Amino acid sequence: MKKVLLLAIAAFMYAPLFAQHSLEKLWESDSVTIKGPESALFEAISKSLYVSSMGSGSVVRLDLQGKVIKADYVTGLNSNKGSAIYKGMFYTAETAAVAVIDIATGKVVKRIPIEGAGMLNDLAVNAKGVIYVSDTRTGKFYSIENDKPTLYLEGVPGANGILCVGTDVYVVGSAVFQKVDVNKHVTTIADGFENGLDGIVMISKDEFILSNYTGILYYVKADGTKQVLLDTRAGKIMANDISYDSKTKTLYVPSFRTNRIIAYKVK
DSSP states (O other): OHHHHHHHHHHHHHGGGGOOOOEEEEEEOOSSSOSSEEEEEEETTTTEEEEEEGGGTEEEEEETTSOEEEEEEEOSOSSOOOEEEETTEEEEEOSSEEEEEETTTTEEEEEEEOTTOSOEEEEEEOTTOOEEEEETTTTEEEEEETTEEEEEEOOOTTOOOEEEETTEEEEEOSSEEEEEOTTOOEEEEEEOOOSOEEEEEEEETTEEEEEETTTEEEEEETTSOEEEEEEOGGGTOOOOBOEEETTTTEEEEEETTTTEEEEEEEO
């Protein structure tokens, strides 16, 4: 009896470690304004989303209920995908360059070319203003300081999502999730995913959501445990480069094929 009681207490104590998470759909945008949304970037100061409308080479601004603020916030881009904001500048990955945009005017200030790039994809900026960008076709990640690109990491098939947390950089390849520390030591957090990993967001310390562009969302912990949160492949609804509002616990998911942004509450 004593042994059974101890096991019951242990199960109670460790239950939170295995708690299942879920998503509650809040809204979805119209499918007219956005053409091929590859990423949706939440920005707390302006309380808006900056959507890479890849099919039209533009950036569309939405409010946090999915309504259009400005359909042509930025135009004239080339296959724009992952984006980030740092000190008044909006950065987005084009095919072979990073476009730098004045966030106040929506005008392209300059482009930073990446020599030999096959298809630049996701982009992130750390607290010091260092830009990181992935090149999916070559399996490489680059860092950019003072407009100078440097090879940061290579040998990651399907290199895509990037997330900066302190001095660490989290990256995904097609089927693997890894952490790169300040000394460029690479730790594999989890692998064995369905091919097609795309974006990363941090939900809380050591807990993440990863998207797979085929239409899967995963909840992943730093110890490698993972849970499928949502699988929309049957409905042909994709899950591309995601973004997250930690204050409201809202996940913003672009669906490239259906030209929509879908918002979910993370529970």
